[in-house]
Amino acid sequence: MAASGGEPGSVPSLGHEVIPMVNRLQDIFARVGDSPAAMELPQVAVVGSQSSGKSSVLEALVGRDFLPRGADICTRRPLLLQLVRTPEAAAGEYGEFRHLPGKKFYDFAEIRSEIQAETARGAGGNKGVSNKQIRLTIYSPNVLDITLLDLPGMTKVPVGDQPSDIEARIRTMILSYIRQPFCLILAVTPANSDLANSDALQIAGIADPDGNRTIGVITKLDIMDRGTDACKHLLGKVIPLRLGYVGVVNRSQQDIMLNRSIKDALASEETFFRTHPVYNGLADRCGIPRLAKKLNQILVQHIQKVLPELKSRISSKLLSVGKEHSSYGDLTESKSGQGALLLKILSKYSEAFASLVDGRNEERLTSELYGGARIQHIFQSIFVNHLEDGIDSDVASASDGSPNSGAIVVRSQANGFVTNQTLQELPLEAEAIKKGTV
Secondary structure, three states, X not given: OOOOOOOOOOHHHHHHHHHHHHHHHHXXXXXXXXXXXXXXXXXXXXXXXXXXXXXXXXXXXHOOOOOOOOOOOOOOOOEEEEEEEOOOOOOOOEEEEOOOOOOOEOOHHHHHHHHHHHHHHHHOOOOOOOOOOEEEEEEEOOOOOEEEEEXXXXXXXXXXXXXXXXXXXXXXXXXXXXXXXXXXXXXXXXXXXOHHHOHHHHHHHHHOOOOOOEEEEEEOHHHOOOOOOOHHHXXXXXXXXXXXXEEOOOOOHHHHHOOOOHHHHHHHHHHHHHHOOOHHHOHHHEOHHHHHHHHHHHHHHHHHHHHHHHHHHHHHHHHHHHHHHHHOOOOOOOHHHHHHHHHHHHHHHHHHHHHHHHOOOOXXXXXOOOHHHHHHHHHHHHHHHHHHHHHHHHHHHHOOOOOOOOOOOOOHHHHHHXXXXXXXXXXXXXXXXXXXXX
16 A cells, blocks of 8 residues: 555554554454444444445555455445554565454455455345445555445445335445444545535535534546546535545546556556646645545544543443343353353243242332233233124124024134134234233
8 A cells, every 4th residue: 555654653653552452342342242333432434325436445545456346336234444554574465354263365356255255145145235244354564554444335226136225224324333423434425426415425414414523535536527626625615524535546447457556556646646737736635645644643533532431431331241240150161160050040030030920020010910910911801802892793704694594603714714813913902002002
C-alpha cells in the first residue's frame, strides 16, 4: 500500500497500541458468542451504493487485490477487516480468517476465493444477503493499523434469491451498525453521480445528523464530466462534515481486467492530483495515502475519546458475568467434575420449573394465577367454554343433518373440520390471554 507510516512519536505510532487492543476485544466477544455490536466497540463502517467504488478503496488501502468483484452485489455479508502493521523484517504479507484459526493465506487470490466460499455458506449462492460477519485480519508492513467494517452496498432492484424488500433490509442492516455512537462512518460516493443526493451521505445523515462521526470519500474523480470538479464537495461547502472529505481515483474496470497493479494505479493517482489544475492545491484532501493516514489518526483519536466509557462498560459486564459465574459454584477442570456441575445446574433448573408449575414459587405475586394453576384455568374454563360456545353450530354446518332431522350423525370429515378450526383459533385465544383481554 502506498500509505506510509507515521513519524516517530506521531499519532499513528499510538495506533499500534490502541487499535490492536480493540481488535483483541472484538475477537474475544466473537469467541464467547457475544456480539461486538452489543458492546459498541469503536470501528469504521464503510457504506456506499453498489458499484460506488468501496471495494477499490479497501483494496487500495491494503495494496492487494483480494475482494470479490462482479456486475452484481458482491459484498453480501459484513466483512470485518483488521489491518495490522508488521515490522519490515516480518515474513511477507498474509491474511487470517476468524473461522479458520491458525491457517495463513499468503496468496491473496485464495483470500478472495475463501471470502466467496464463506459468503455462500452464510448467505447462499444466489445473491442472498446475511448479517453474519466474516472476520479477516491482514498482516503487512505496508499498511497502517485500521479496523474497517465493509457493509453490503445499497441496491434497489432485487436479483437472484434476494427478497423484494432487499433495499429496506440492507438499509436496516447498515443502520444497525452506524447508529452506534462509537462507530465512525466512511461514506463512499462516486464523483460521476449526483453528490448532493448520495445514498451513502443520506444514510450517514440519518445515523449521524450533525456529521460528527462521518468521513466522506469521493471516488472516481478522474471520470467526472469535462469542465466539472468536486472542489466544493471536498471543501465541505455542499454537505459539511466535521471530519472532512478525501478524494481518490479508482482503477477502472479495464485496469482490473488487464491486471494493472495497485502500485501502478496509486502512482497514476498521484500524478493525476499533482498535475490537475484544481486538485493540485488540495493535496491534504486527495489520494489513498492521505485517506489511510486520516483514517488511522481519526480512529486512534476516537478510541482515546471513548476509552474511559468503554472501560467502564466492560468492567460492568465483567462484574455481571462474575456474579453469574459464582452462582454456579466451584468450577473444576476435570471432565467428571464438569459433568457433575452441569447435572447440578440442570437439576436446579428442573426444580425451579416444577415449583413454578406447582405454584410453589415464592418470588411470584399471588394476586394472579400463574404456573400450573394458570394452565388449568385456561384448559378447564376458557378452552372448555370456547368449545361449548362454538361446537353446536360448527357441527351442524359441517354435517348432513338439518334443523328438523332430529339426531345428527357427525361424519369423520365434519369432526376433522371442527377440530382443525378450533386448533387454528387457539393462537388468537392465547394472544388475548397474554394481553389480559380474556
